Amino acid sequence: MAAGDQYLQTIRNASPQLTAQVDELAAGWLSLLLADPSARGPEQDKHFNDPVWGTITLHPWEVALLDTPLVQRLRGVKQLGLAHLVFPTATHDRFSHACGVVEAAERMMDQIVRNTKARRRTGRSEDAPPDIQEHERYLIRLAALIHDVGHGPFSHAIEPVVERIFASEINGLKAALRADDPRIDKVQVSEAVAVLTVASPAFQELLSRPLMNRVLESKSAADVTKGLIAAIVGGSDGSACGALGALVSSQVDADKLDYMARDAHHAGLPIDFDTERLISKLEALRVEEGVLSPRLHDLKERIRTYPDKRYQEIGISAGGTGAFEQMLVGRIFLYDRLYHHHKVRAADAMAQRLVYYADPERKQLSLAILYASLSDDMVIHAFGGLPINVGTAEKPIRFPTTQASKEISDAILQRALYKRAFAFAGRFIAGLDTDVIPIPESGEPSSALNEEEKDAERSRVMERVNRELADLEERLKAEEEIAALAQKIGSTLGAAHELGRQSEGLAAHHVIVDLPRKAHPNRITTIARGDDGRLDVPDVFYDPARWANVYATQRRTGYVFAHPARRAIICVASRVWFLRKFKCVLGETADRQAKAGRLIKAPWYGELETAGLITARERSYLEKPRLVHLPLELRNNHVPKEWLEGDPTFIRTFNDAFNKVLPDGISALAESELVQALRGIFRTVQTWSMDSTFVTSPIESEKVLQEKLRQALRQRELDIGEGEEQAGGETDIKIGRRVILENKSIKGKTDDPFQAVPRSGLQGRRYVLPTGQSFIITAASYEAASESGKLKPSECVKVRQLEGVDQPFVEIRIAIRHSDSLPSRAK
Numbered sequence: 085m086a087a088g089d090q091y092l093q094t095i096r097n098a099s100p101q102l103t104a105q106v107d108e109l110a111a112g113w114l115s116l117l118l119a120d121p122s123a124r125g126p127e128q129d130k131h132f133n134d135p136v137w138g139t140i141t142l143h144p145w146e147v148a149l150l151d152t153p154l155v156q157r158l159r160g161v162k163q164l165g166l167a168h169l170v171f172p173t174a175t176h177d178r179f180s181h182a183c184g185v186v187e188a189a190e191r192m193m194d195q196i197v198r199n200t201k202a203r204r205r206t207g208r209s210e211d212a213p214p215d216i217q218e219h220e221r222y223l224i225r226l227a228a229l230i231h232d233v234g235h236g237p238f239s240h241a242i243e244p245v246v247e248r249i250f251a252s253e254i255n256g257l258k259a260a261l262r263a264d265d266p267r268i269d270k271v272q273v274s275e276a277v278a279v280l281t282v283a284s285p286a287f288q289e290l291l292s293r294p295l296m297n298r299v300l301e302s303k304s305a306a307d308v309t310k311g312l313i314a315a316i317v318g319g320s321d322g323s324a325c326g327a328l329g330a331l332v333s334s335q336v337d338a339d340k341l342d343y344m345a346r347d348a349h350h351a352g353l354p355i356d357f358d359t360e361r362l363i364s365k366l367e368a369l370r371v372e373e374g375v376l377s378p379r380l381h382d383l384k385e386r387i388r389t390y391p392d393k394r395y396q397e398i399g400i401s402a403g404g405t406g407a408f409e410q411m412l413v414g415r416i417f418l419y420d421r422l423y424h425h426h427k428v429r430a431a432d433a434m435a436q437r438l439v440y441y442a443d444p445e446r447k448q449l450s451l452a453i454l455y456a457s458l459s460d461d462m463v464i465h466a467f468g469g470l471p472i473n474v475g476t477a478e479k480p481i482r483f484p485t486t487q488a489s490k491e492i493s494d495a496i497l498q499r500a501l502y503k504r505a506f507a508f509a510g511r512f513i514a515g516l517d518t519d520v521i522p523i524p525e526s527g528e529p530s531s532a533l534n535e536e537e538k539d540a541e542r543s544r545v546m547e548r549v550n551r552e553l554a555d556l557e558e559r560l561k562a563e564e565e566i567a568a569l570a571q572k573i574g575s576t577l578g579a580a581h582e583l584g585r586q587s588e589g590l591a592a593h594h595v596i597v598d599l600p601r602k603a604h605p606n607r608i609t610t611i612a613r614g615d616d617g618r619l620d621v622p623d624v625f626y627d628p629a630r631w632a633n634v635y636a637t638q639r640r641t642g643y644v645f646a647h648p649a650r651r652a653i654i655c656v657a658s659r660v661w662f663l664r665k666f667k668c669v670l671g672e673t674a675d676r677q678a679k680a681g682r683l684i685k686a687p688w689y690g691e692l693e694t695a696g697l698i699t700a701r702e703r704s705y706l707e708k709p710r711l712v713h714l715p716l717e718l719r720n721n722h723v724p725k726e727w728l729e730g731d732p733t734f735i736r737t738f739n740d741a742f743n744k745v746l747p748d749g750i751s752a753l754a755e756s757e758l759v760q761a762l763r764g765i766f767r768t769v770q771t772w773s774m775d776s777t778f779v780t781s782p783i784e785s786e787k788v789l790q791e792k793l794r795q796a797l798r799q800r801e802l803d804i805g806e807g808e809e810q811a812g813g814e815t816d817i818k819i820g821r822r823v824i825l826e827n828k829s830i831k832g833k834t835d836d837p838f839q840a841v842p843r844s845g846l847q848g849r850r851y852v853l854p855t856g857q858s859f860i861i862t863a864a865s866y867e868a869a870s871e872s873g874k875l876k877p878s879e880c881v882k883v884r885q886l887e888g889v890d891q892p893f894v895e896i897r898i899a900i901r902h903s904d905s906l907p908s909r910a911k
Contacts, residue, residue, distance in 0.1 A: 088306030091264060092283050095313070098260035099253035103280050105451040110284035113154035117295075118286065123148060124295055134180070136345045140187040143222070145295050146229055150183075153457055154233055154281070158182060160459030164347060165238040166431035167422065169499055171351040174422075178232045178239065181343055185228040188338035189331045192366055193221055196398070199367050219301035220325045223308060226299055227315035227332045231339065234277030236454045237439075237463040240601075241432040243273040244556035245439045246454060249446050265319035267386075275317050277451070282312050320395075327368060327396035334398065335610045336362065336408065344414055351422050355414040358407045365404025369397045369613055377620035380611070399611035400622065408610065409624040416631075420639075424600045430501045430645045433598045434492055435464070440560070441488035441593050442467040448484040456481055468493025488593040495647075502596055502645035504678040506658035508549060510542030510637040512674035515711030540752035543637045544714060549666055550599065550636060559597040562661070566644065567592040570657035576695045583688070586653040594647035595654055600640060606632050641677065652683045659706055660698060667712040667749060669705050713749030716742045722763045724770040727878035734878050741883035745894045746858055754857055757820035761861065764800040765825075765898055766881070768793070772900065773877045783865040783902040786829045790816055793827065793863060816848070822855045824848050830866040835873030837866040837880075837899035842887045845895040849886060859894035860886065867903040875899060 096103045117123055125148030134140045142150060149155060158178035167174045193216055200215065236242050247254055257279065258271045271279075281287060290296065291305035300308055314320060315329035331338050341359055348355045372394040373387055387393055400408055422428065443449045456474045458466065466472045466483040469490050474481045495501070516538045533541070553559050567590060574587020605628045612622040646654035655678075662668045675681035693703045705712060718735050720728060727734050743749070750758070772778045783789050790806065794817060798804050805818040817825040826848030830840045845862045852860050868874045886895040 086304065086306065088304055088310055091310050092288075092306050094260055094264070095257065095279065095283050098256040099250070099276075099280065102250045102253040102257070102276075102451075103283075106277060106280040107284045107286070109451055109455055110154070110281050110286040113157070114152055114286045114290055117148060117152050118289055118293075121293065123293070132183075134184060134187070135349055136184055136342060137187045137191075140183050141190070142183070142186065142229075143225070143298070145298065146186070146225065148295055149226075149229065149290075155179065155182065155229065157455070157457045158232060158235065160457070160462070161235050161237060161239060162460050163239060163343065164351070164422070164428070165241045166435055166460075166496065167351070167425075167428045169431045169496075169501065170425060170427040171353075171422070174347070174351045176346060176350045178235055181346055182229055182232050184342035184346060185231065185332070185338045186225050188341045188363075189224050189228040190221075192331050192338055192341075192363055193224065193328070195363050195366050196368050199365075199401070203367075216328065217301075217325070219299060219303070220328060222299045223311050223325070224315060224328050224331055227312045227329065228338055230282065230312070231278060231316050231332055232274065233281055234274035234279075236274070236277075237458070237460045238432065238435040240272075240274070241435045242439050242454070245436060245449075246273045246277075246451075248440075248556055249449055261313070261317060261319070265314065268317050268319045271317050277455075278316050279313050282309050282316075320397075327398050330398040335605065335608065336366070336398070336400065336411070340411070340415070344411070344418060347418060347422060348414075353418070353421055355417055357410045357414040362400070362404055362407035362411060365400045365407065367399055367401055367613060369399045369611060369619060371395050371397050371611070371619060375617055375619050377618055379621050380619060397611055399613060399619070402612050402614045402623075405612060405622045405624060408612075408622050409626050412605075412624070412626050412628070419600075424641075426504055426641075426643060427501060429598050429600060429643065430503070430596070431496070433596045433645060434496055434502060435460075436556075437593060437596060438464065438467050438489055438492045438496065440556075441486055441492060443484040444486070452481055453483060464493050464496050468497070488591065492593060500648060503648050503651055504643050505646035505651050505655040505680060505683070506644035506662070507641055507674045507678035507680075508643075508662060508668065508670060509639070509641040509674075509677075510546040511639070512670040512677065513542055513545055513711065514669045514671040514709035516541060537751065537753055539637070540756065541711065543633075544752035544755065545666065545668055546637045546640070548714070548717070549642065549668065550640070552666075553597060553599050553642065559599065560592075562597045562665075563595040564592045566597070566654065566657045566661050567595045569661055570595075570650075570653045573657060573692065573697055574653055576697055577691065581691075582685075583653045583656065586650045590647075590650055590653065594650050596645040597642070598645060599642045602632070602636070602640075643678065651680075655680050655683045656688065656692075660692075660702065663702060663705060663712070667714045669709045669712050671709045713751055714755075715739070715749045716746075716755055716758070718742075718759060718762065722759050722766070724767055724877070726770060727766070730876060731878045738881065738883055742859075742894055742896075745883070745885050745892050747892075750857065750859070754822045754859075757822045758859065761797075761802065761819040761823045761825070762896070764797050764802045764819075765793075765861065765863070766877075767800065768796040769880055769898065769900065770877050771796075773880075779901055779904045781902060782867075783829065783900070786816075786827045786865075789829060789863065789865045789900065790827045793817060793825065818851075822857050823861065824852045824855070825861045825863060826851075828862060828864045830864055833867045833869035833873075835869045837864050837873075837875075837901075838882045838884075838897050840864070840866065845886045845897075846888050849889065849893065858892060859896065861896045861898060863898045863900055865900045865902055868901055874901060874904065 125144035127144065129144065130142045130147050131139055161178040162168065163176050163178055163181050164174050197216055236246065254273060254276050257276050261271060262268050288305050288309065291300065291308055311325065311329065314326060315332040318333035320326040320329055333339065344355065344357065345359060371383060371387060373384055376383060387395065458474060462472060467485055467489045469485040472483065516533065553562060570590055571587055574584045574590065577584045579585055607628050608621050610622060611619050613619055644654065644658040672681065689703045689706050692698045693700060716739055718738050720735065723735060794804055794806060803820050806816065816827045819825060826845060828841055828844040830837060834840045841864065844864065845860050848860045848862065880899040882897045884895055886893040
């Protein structure tokens, strides 16, 4: 079997059920064109007007494909989902965008050819790549035309629903694509469907027809398909032709150039982005070690994978840096003002829930339904229960519907969009915009937090929120829990209460928890060529890593949207739920963002406490928002895998014991330093336990133990200090600024190193107090009295209340065994 055929078979076998459904769709979409074996399309190129590019030109075979349901279906798929309910003129569709991407790719290739010829004219032919061949140009244009055929109704909005239905299949396809080409990063649901469409028998049959001769040239249909797939998902084989695929999917591609200009135009949001300047500076670059900047050291490994130790890449010349940065900043602007506009998100989230609630058990939905040749508006009607005849007489397509989907459908059609009831973001966390933080127990202010501490608290809270609400499944679960809490509040307060009246008939589909997609790339992957021929990262002020972090922890805003008639009860329930789930209390800025400040009346929290629905402590936080420290969260990557294999409950047991002693949690920076210290100590204990020389050698004194720990932890690149003067004495070991490690040597033999010298942490506690923390790590060396005392590494850790102390104070005891006797061979 040829390599191309083997590749297609692997791709198709990775997702058999999804492949079968896509095959059926593709066969129907292409049936009319395939019915005429001699079809060649119109005799001449077609030209038509476009608001973005002026004039778009398509070749005969492209027009023939354009006129099939495969591409014509995109006329009904709005580019921006339901954004037109907020921006009335944003009614453009994926069809016009696909045509625009073809034109953008053509102009980009034209400019690359011109710039390559210019380099040759100036005597730099040695680094100039080969010219773009005609069939290569046609392949990229074809990829541009079909790159969006995998989109279903409402564009990106329903992708999580499709992924929920075909999760294992899509994951299998992603793994197969990455196994063949490690450059492929994320593969979206729409891209997965597009990949399987071009890999389908129907599309393979189309490629083998005379209509596509200009695209195939001398290649097989399977080889051309591999090139199309690489272009769609951002892969490359390193060749000149493979590099051109970046024009369809990369950081600077025809897709972005078109959708940014087209979306801004139709939404009425002009952006300052010089498209022509950026295109004029595009170049095909030869990447090899001799021309790489030290900042591109990660490319050296990739270079070595190619036989001639070089590969081709699409980049820009240094003169295009300004236009490139404009594009990055313009994209941020569009996300902030358009894609992540709260009403747009509410509308798209409603469309997403419309599809989900039509078939929550995933028993009826299929690609035949989701990708039926219907406009977005007709899909809303169909899931709302309106009988629509699609499919064939032999195989009619029936849309599932429920009472919940009917309600959501009616709300969308009447533009009764859900409204914000609760907003959550790092910048809203209570207590971080003030100079003092009240202590709940005493009411006295503590010392002010500095900016590093504030940023750490924001990052910590939002990292957990973003992580636990990242998947649609988790957000749906959150919606059910908030709705259940709202129902309980309403039923307890009764119908005479305003909240009781709002809760009548309330269900989970009246609540939407929404978290926006990430708007920023984590790093710049585009390469720029300087005047001296060196390749480097474009020298821009915009730092994607920094902005991505700031956006994730502060700017990225999540919302709980509510049915307009139930906004107050869902607002109350959301506040209580976030406090209990994430220890997250948000200040007045969150209320202003959600316009929810007037929804809650002053007596309500008191009434909730009286009814036993919230505790006095919860009422205190809700009425007087302030910072709540989160409980400690030790994770898998902090603990040796051998420990987790031997004791899967280790992490849960550790966290529960620690947080039981300190229910008020610890600060973000304290947690960060503590888990890093524990990770280093745990791995050191694991290493020592496997070293027979160590466990059989004596540790004569605390001084010897301290020296061994100091050396081991510094090797693990921890910030170690020792003998520091603190609270009238000297610390044993200080890790970072907040973790004290006290060393003790247990005299005599024992099988219980945790009960021996139980108050050993008291001395170290006085060194801890100036740091403001309530925990200490005690390393205790011991000699086992019998075999039962030879604890496994995961058994050498115990978390408990420090004995002899009335206030909550955690001692983490680490038992370190030594002086084991080696058993004889006979034993």
